[in-house]
Amino acid sequence: MNVTHSLPDEDLALAAGAGARDAFEALVTRYGTLLLAVIEKQVDDHHLALDLAQEIWIKAFRALPRWQPDGSFRSWLFSVALNHVRDERRKKARSRVIYLDEFRVAPAAPTSVDPHGRFEEHAAIANALLRVPEPFRTAVHLVDVVGLSYDEAARTLACAIGTVKSRVNRGRLSFRDEYQQVSGDLSAEVRRATPS
Amino acid sequence: MGTPCDPVRERFSELYEDTLPVGDRADVKSHVDSCAACRVEFSSFVRATDALARLGNSLVRATPPAYVASVMKGVDLAAAGGAVSESAPVREQRDARYASAILLMRRSVTRRRRFARAATHVAAGAIGALVVWLLLGREHETTPVRIESTASTPVLPRISPPPVDVVKFAPARVTGDGVVLRNGRELAVDRDGVVLEPGDVLKGDPGASLALALGNGASIRLETAATPAAPAPEPRVIEKPVETIRYVNNGPLVAVDIDRELVDEVVKNARARFEHLKTELESMQAGAAESAPSHDDPHDAVATAAPPAAEPSSIVAPPSIVSPPAPVVVRREGDLVTLETRGPLVDVVPALLAKLDDSDPRVRSLVIQRLETIESDLKRDPNVARRLREPGREAQDAPKTVLGTVTGLFRDQQKPALDTPEKRWAAWWSANSNVVIERDTWGTW
Numbered sequence: 001m002n003v004t005h006s007l008p009d010e011d012l013a014l015a016a017g018a019g020a021r022d023a024f025e026a027l028v029t030r031y032g033t034l035l036l037a038v039i040e041k042q043v044d045d046h047h048l049a050l051d052l053a054q055e056i057w058i059k060a061f062r063a064l065p066r067w068q069p070d071g072s073f074r075s076w077l078f079s080v081a082l083n084h085v086r087d088e089r090r091k092k093a094r095s096r097v098i099y100l101d102e103f104r105v106a107p108a109a110p111t112s113v114d115p116h117g118r119f120e121e122h123a124a125i126a127n128a129l130l131r132v133p134e135p136f137r138t139a140v141h142l143v144d145v146v147g148l149s150y151d152e153a154a155r156t157l158a159c160a161i162g163t164v165k166s167r168v169n170r171g172r173l174s175f176r177d178e179y180q181q182v183s184g185d186l187s188a189e190v191r192r193a194t195p196s
Numbered sequence: 197m198g199t200p201c202d203p204v205r206e207r208f209s210e211l212y213e214d215t216l217p218v219g220d221r222a223d224v225k226s227h228v229d230s231c232a233a234c235r236v237e238f239s240s241f242v243r244a245t246d247a248l249a250r251l252g253n254s255l256v257r258a259t260p261p262a263y264v265a266s267v268m269k270g271v272d273l274a275a276a277g278g279a280v281s282e283s284a285p286v287r288e289q290r291d292a293r294y295a296s297a298i299l300l301m302r303r304s305v306t307r308r309r310r311f312a313r314a315a316t317h318v319a320a321g322a323i324g325a326l327v328v329w330l331l332l333g334r335e336h337e338t339t340p341v342r343i344e345s346t347a348s349t350p351v352l353p354r355i356s357p358p359p360v361d362v363v364k365f366a367p368a369r370v371t372g373d374g375v376v377l378r379n380g381r382e383l384a385v386d387r388d389g390v391v392l393e394p395g396d397v398l399k400g401d402p403g404a405s406l407a408l409a410l411g412n413g414a415s416i417r418l419e420t421a422a423t424p425a426a427p428a429p430e431p432r433v434i435e436k437p438v439e440t441i442r443y444v445n446n447g448p449l450v451a452v453d454i455d456r457e458l459v460d461e462v463v464k465n466a467r468a469r470f471e472h473l474k475t476e477l478e479s480m481q482a483g484a485a486e487s488a489p490s491h492d493d494p495h496d497a498v499a500t501a502a503p504p505a506a507e508p509s510s511i512v513a514p515p516s517i518v519s520p521p522a523p524v525v526v527r528r529e530g531d532l533v534t535l536e537t538r539g540p541l542v543d544v545v546p547a548l549l550a551k552l553d554d555s556d557p558r559v560r561s562l563v564i565q566r567l568e569t570i571e572s573d574l575k576r577d578p579n580v581a582r583r584l585r586e587p588g589r590e591a592q593d594a595p596k597t598v599l600g601t602v603t604g605l606f607r608d609q610q611k612p613a614l615d616t617p618e619k620r621w622a623a624w625w626s627a628n629s630n631v632v633i634e635r636d637t638w639g640t641w
Contacts, residue, residue, distance in 0.1 A: 021268075028267050032259030057267050058274045125251045144248040169209040176244035 009073035017064035024061055031077060034146060038078055041141055042085045052088065056081045075152035078142070082156065128178035136171030143168050201227075201234050208241045466560075467552055470567040474549065477542045523547035526559055537566060545570065 007015075007023075009030070015023035035056065040049040060080055067076060132140060135157075142153045143164070150168070154161045204227045210216045211224055228234045376383045376390045383390050524547040525536040537544045548570075551563045 021272075024271065025264060025268050028264050028271075029259050029261075032263055032267060054267060054270050058271055061271050061274065122251060125247050129248070129251075140248065144245065145252040147252055165209065166206075169206060172209060172241065172245050172248070173205070175248065176241050179244045179247060180240055 010069045013064060013067055013073040013076075014069065016061070017067055024064070027073070027077075028057060031074060034074075035077065035081055038142070038146060039081055039085060041138070042082070052081075052085060056084050059084060071155045072152050075148060075155040078146075078148070078152075078156040079158060082138075124182045125179065128175055128182055131178045132171050132174045136167050136174055139164055139167035140171035140175060144172070201231060201237075204228065204231075204234055205237060208238055209245075211238065212242060212245055466564050466567070467549065470545070470549060470571065473545050473567065473571060474542075477545055524551055524563075526551075526554075526562075541570060 007026070009027065012023040012027050012030075016027060032053075036049055036053050039052050039056070040046055043049055043052065056077075060077055063080065067073075129137060129141065129145075139153060139157065142148045142156060143150065148156065150161050150164050153168075154164045157164060204224055207216065207220070207224055211221075211228070216224055228238050374385050376385060523537060523539045523543040525538075527536070537548065545567070548563050548567050552560060554560055554563070
């Protein structure tokens with residue numbers, strides 16, 4: 001059994017910063033999928049997210065020797081990721097390339113019913129979450145879906161804990177309204193379909 | 197101006213997480229308990245936040261090993277002073293084989309400048325890439341790739357995704373013209389066929405024909421394109437939800453995921469479930485005929501006609517051909533399958549039941565849908581009996597048409613036809629890990 005895989009993130013990060021390749025690989029194994037998910041939520045493009053993730057891992061690898069364990073590794077990693085995505089957006093804006101995400105209108109009404117009328121809960125939740133405006137969506141996603149603590153989310157987003165809590169609360173209320181719309185529509189549909 | 201409820205609603209998260217300060221907790225809680233509107237608001241808030249937590253819990257958090265390897269290769273290249281390799285797994289694998297050529301061909305001007313400054317590192321990168329190429333060459337023995345290149349003019353190869361290890365319902369026997377790759381060894385498929393084992397990959401040369409016999413009489417035929425000579429065609433992937441067949445045109449890749457028990461069960465259940473409709477309709481029609489006022493009514497000829505002695509025929513025809521009247525007509529237009537029914541239900545239902553034997557699962561799926569609709573109509577519509585007494589009217593109705601694409605056979609297995617993030621992620625995972633993610637274990641981000 002590889003012992004590196006049982007070490008805490010912070011120990012692995014310190015070891016990776018000191019040049020231990022296997023420690024860095026263990027971190028990639030631990031957070032590869034999660035990081036991709038966080039990026040994809042930002043750019044809404046799987047292939048672009050793959051490219052950005054590669055760049056972010058390299059950035060992290062280069063920055064780890066300077067990393068100080070005054071917060072969790074994953075909040076640092078996600079903050080590197082969000083900053084990188086932001087930088088990429090700025091670059092795109094400078095080169096006059098329209099970045100779809102920035103000009104995107106609210107997505108169409110969430111659909112939660114598959115072609116045969118079954119309620120697709122995961123699709124409904126994801127669609128409803130997409131309609132929550134920024135910055136509340138990212139806060140809710142980090143805390144409720146990715147599972148960061150408020151402290152980690154605050155470090156990731158580089159803002160105060162109070163701000164994160166407020167964003168999460170507003171994000172949840174907004175999500176609740178969107179989600180209710182989906183489930184409410186479904187209830188009405190079921191009521192209509194139910195013989196009296 | 198806000199309502200007295202607003203400050204309370206701003207604290208819903210704290211109430212939900214039970215993190216309210218002791219002093220405030222009683223106030224907030226008593227308000228929610230006493231205010232009907234806030235009580236409703238809070239209970240919907242809890243439901244929605246619980247749903248978010250469910251989404252979080254459903255996520256697959258492990259990372260596919262092939263993806264980790266590709267990231268680490270990029271990191272190693274960067275650490276060696278080379279350029280950052282792109283991360284999409286397929287492109288990344290291609291880069292690994294042809295690192296030096298691709299670096300020159302695909303980088304932006306900025307990156308080229310960077311390379312120019314680090315020319316010495318490129319040489320080191322090329323050596324590293326050679327080592328990786330040698331290593332990957334072994335890895336990809338099971339996915340042969342047609343590569344046409346010379347030392348001076350490298351041609352980018354088309355690399356198929358790694359084989360997907362999904363022969364779940366072995367033993368299925370494969371016969372035809374091809375080979376089975378098992379643990380790096382090729383087993384020729386002869387007339388007796390080869391019984392598949394988990395992990396096997398089917399491979400057929402262009403133009404070859406392979407058939408999978410499922411042991412229950414059902415079979416799937418896989419045919420390769422006869423014109424593979426076109427340079428580097430895009431991989432053609434055919435996916436069917438129930439009988440998942442992935443076939444890549446130029447790097448033969450076939451994955452089979454067949455729930456044959458489910459096939460049997462659903463078709464058997466459908467037959468048992470809908471068989472009663474036939475007798476029910478016949479008896480209703482007989483009753484209607486007995487109460488018919490006049491034998492001169494031209495509709496009586498239809499209404500009192502004996503049920504067809506043989507199973508009514510159905511016609512498979514291209515859309516451009518006018519089909520003779522038949523109770524059930526199936527039309528195919530590419531992936532689009534259309535099922536039309538016309539005429540009195542006493543004719544339509546037996547024809548639909550006969551269609552349950554159709555070899556095309558899309559047709560079976562549409563037939564089941566149509567039978568369900570008829571069953572539902574019979575239960576709910578009090579006018580059905582009246583319409584049975586007026587069969588001419590039924591026959592004059594516009595044919596009922598059910599459109600279907602490749603959506604599979606079983607409701608419980610069906611996925612939305614949309615390209616959902618869920619599907620993209622599952623495909624990405626499968627392509628990187630040789631493991632198929634079952635839908636229920638895969639969360640939507």
